[in-house]
Amino acid sequence: MRRYISAYFTDEEDLLRASKILMEKEISILDVLTPFPVHGLDKVLGLKESKLPTVGFIAGAIGTIFAFGFQTWAFVVDYPLFIGGKPHFAIPAFIPITFEVTVLFAAFAMVFAFLFRSKLGLGAKNKIHDERITDDRFVIIIDANESDEHFENVKNILEHEDAHDIQLKENQ
Amino acid sequence: MYVSPIREPLIKGNKTYSQITKDIAAPIEGKPGKAWYMGISLSLSAMFLGLAMMGWTIWEGIGTWGLNRTIGWGWGITNFVWWVGIGHAGTFISAILLLFRQKWRTSINRSAEAMTIFAVLCAGLFPLIHMGRPLLAFFVFPYPNTRDLWVNFNSPLLWDVFAISTYLLVSLLFWYMGLIPDIGTMRDRVKSKAKKFIYGLLSFGWTGSVKHWQRHEKLSLILAGLAAPLVLSVHSIVSADFATSIIPGWHTTIFPPYFVAGAIFSGFAMVLTLLIVTRKVLNLENYITLAHIESMNKIIIATGSIVGIAYLTELFISWYSGVEYEQYAFLNRAAGPYWWAYAIMMTCNVISPQLLWFRKLRRNLVFTFILSIFINIGMWFERFVIIVTSLHRDYLPSSWSMYKPTLVEVGIFVGTLGLFFTCFLLFIRAFPVIAIAEVKTVVKSSGEKEIKNETL
Numbered sequence: 001m002r003r004y005i006s007a008y009f010t011d012e013e014d015l016l017r018a019s020k021i022l023m024e025k026e027i028s029i030l031d032v033l034t035p036f037p038v039h040g041l042d043k044v045l046g047l048k049e050s051k052l053p054t055v056g057f058i059a060g061a062i063g064t065i066f067a068f069g070f071q072t073w074a075f076v077v078d079y080p081l082f083i084g085g086k087p088h089f090a091i092p093a094f095i096p097i098t099f100e101v102t103v104l105f106a107a108f109a110m111v112f113a114f115l116f117r118s119k120l121g122l123g124a125k126n127k128i129h130d131e132r133i134t135d136d137r138f139v140i141i142i143d144a145n146e147s148d149e150h151f152e153n154v155k156n157i158l159e160h161e162d163a164h165d166i167q168l169k170e171n172q
Numbered sequence: 173m174y175v176s177p178i179r180e181p182l183i184k185g186n187k188t189y190s191q192i193t194k195d196i197a198a199p200i201e202g203k204p205g206k207a208w209y210m211g212i213s214l215s216l217s218a219m220f221l222g223l224a225m226m227g228w229t230i231w232e233g234i235g236t237w238g239l240n241r242t243i244g245w246g247w248g249i250t251n252f253v254w255w256v257g258i259g260h261a262g263t264f265i266s267a268i269l270l271l272f273r274q275k276w277r278t279s280i281n282r283s284a285e286a287m288t289i290f291a292v293l294c295a296g297l298f299p300l301i302h303m304g305r306p307l308l309a310f311f312v313f314p315y316p317n318t319r320d321l322w323v324n325f326n327s328p329l330l331w332d333v334f335a336i337s338t339y340l341l342v343s344l345l346f347w348y349m350g351l352i353p354d355i356g357t358m359r360d361r362v363k364s365k366a367k368k369f370i371y372g373l374l375s376f377g378w379t380g381s382v383k384h385w386q387r388h389e390k391l392s393l394i395l396a397g398l399a400a401p402l403v404l405s406v407h408s409i410v411s412a413d414f415a416t417s418i419i420p421g422w423h424t425t426i427f428p429p430y431f432v433a434g435a436i437f438s439g440f441a442m443v444l445t446l447l448i449v450t451r452k453v454l455n456l457e458n459y460i461t462l463a464h465i466e467s468m469n470k471i472i473i474a475t476g477s478i479v480g481i482a483y484l485t486e487l488f489i490s491w492y493s494g495v496e497y498e499q500y501a502f503l504n505r506a507a508g509p510y511w512w513a514y515a516i517m518m519t520c521n522v523i524s525p526q527l528l529w530f531r532k533l534r535r536n537l538v539f540t541f542i543l544s545i546f547i548n549i550g551m552w553f554e555r556f557v558i559i560v561t562s563l564h565r566d567y568l569p570s571s572w573s574m575y576k577p578t579l580v581e582v583g584i585f586v587g588t589l590g591l592f593f594t595c596f597l598l599f600i601r602a603f604p605v606i607a608i609a610e611v612k613t614v615v616k617s618s619g620e621k622e623i624k625n626e627t628l
Binding site: 031032033034035036037038039041042045047050052053056060070071074075078079081083084086090093094096097099100101103104106107108110111114115117118119120121122123124125126127128129131132133134135136 | 188189190193314320321322324325326328330331334335338341342345346349352353356357359360361373376377378379380381382383384385386387388389390391394395398399401402405409412609610612613
């Protein structure tokens with residue numbers, strides 16, 4: 001059983017300000033749920049940069065090597081065919097397919113990495129905290145420890161920053 | 173980001189976040205109107221006609237088409253190139269305009285991307301049917317087979333296979349990843365249990381967590397970075413189908429940029445055709461405003477002028493080259509038996525978009541709608557001119573011939589139009605036509621506000 005505090009905001013500016021103050025007071029924020037990407041929020045919460053571009057680069061590089069290598073192997077080693085008297089190892093002719101395969105590999109790898117890391121996917125059973133989050137509510141979820149003092153403290157800060165509906169909830 | 177108060181607002185009507193959700197979700201939640209039922213019955217009929225004609229082609233053989241020994245590519249490849257071109261506007265809007273941080277794309281990117289996918293589907297059908305035996309279509313992929321042969325990696329037709337399939341898959345990924353948060357919105361709005369289950373499944377369990385958004389943003393940016401060169405490569409490769417063959421009128425180095433500009437030109441025309449109707453029928457005039465229409469018209473005039481310059485360059489170079497075959501090919505295009513197709517192409521693609529220099533016309537919906545249809549027709553004729561007029565006069569005068577499409581070919585084209593519009597009509601009933609979450613990010617900086625006098 002774990003307890004947490006949830007608070008609602010109706011404006012992303014209030015949310016940003018409140019998050020900043022909570023971070024400064026070293027109160028641990030478990031998650032922030034928003035209807036759209038709030039710019040700068042990840043910086044305020046000190047989230048690490050996403051490594052998706054690296055995944056894309058590595059997968060793309062594999063795609064490049066695979067596509068170019070395969071075409072070369074098929075046309076130079078496995079079954080050299082004369083086509084219009086052109087060279088077997090025809091680099092310019094291999095470029096278009098190499099490029100397409102690079103893009104294909106990078107795109108698929110990044111999408112799957114994104115879904116995998118975020119635990120999203122067909123039939124994912126993530127807890128929907130509130131149905132209004134995908135509409136116009138911004139929710140901040142804060143770790144609650146046993147002391148009532150902590151809750152009052154957090155509540156004061158949040159109320160001061162225009163939060164609504166500050167509640168202490170329990171996870172089952 | 174600072175936005176000048178002189179700029180026209182991108183979202184009108186002083187909307188709150190909740191109103192945006194409600195307005196965009198309304199067409200899905202409400203009952204479809206009479207216009208929708210009429211539209212879908214018309215497009216379904218067209219689609220079934222097309223299916224029948226495709227069935228006939230496969231049953232009876234490619235001889236049911238008007239092709240002959242001299243003209244091996246006609247209506248089918250014309251339609252293929254036309255449809256691929258139309259798809260390009262979607263990726264241009266969602267990828268290239270994202271990289272250029274153009275905020276006006278948020279209102280139109282979703283529907284344009286959907287259009288891309290449907291257009292590429294329609295395009296892909298033509299080479300498939302043209303093979304004559306579509307059940308053996310998998311022969312085009314390099315897989316280990318009993319004949320120990322590989323496909324020809326030097327052939328632009330094979331590059332096309334890779335380009336079109338990659339383009340379709342990457343567009344699909346890009347579109348669906350953008351849809352996930354909005355499907356989440358739909359999941360949280362719908363009341364019926366069945367709908368909630370389906371949207372819940374399709375939303376991939378979206379919660380709106382800040383970490384997910386951070387990754388989502390990164391993913392969109394990098395996918396856009398990949399899709400931008402991809403879209404340029406696809407039509408370049410399509411143009412290589414022609415440019416790498418030694419046929420006067422095809423064998424030119426100008427083809428890739430000229431085809432890409434033409435593709436974006438025709439794609440934007442199709443986006444306008446669709447959106448001018450959609451915004452009216454779905455009451456989305458506050459989101460797809462006259463400012464959006466005008467911006468698209470500006471892209472049309474830019475790309476249309478590039479196409480015009482390309483036509484003139486082609487003519488000049490054919491004369492300047494001193495190659496008599498090349499000179500004859502272009503003279504024959506303009507003044508030969510297919511002069512009327514060339515004239516339609518020139519009028520629709522070069523002359524008519526120049527009218528958009530007038531601001532009044534750029535912001536006139538009726539004019540824009542008619543012009544967009546003109547451009548669609550003109551760009552279809554461009555491909556027809558390139559393919560048929562270049563082929564019908566062979567090197568040997570004894571091989572000279574003429575091409576006329578049969579009813580079967582026309583029927584298949586009408587069928588793909590039916591497929592395209594059926595898909596689009598189903599799409600506007602199932603998913604939000606405007607990216608809800610993305611519009612919410614721009615409404616504060618670029619939405620309509622109460623008039624403030626302090627700066628002006």
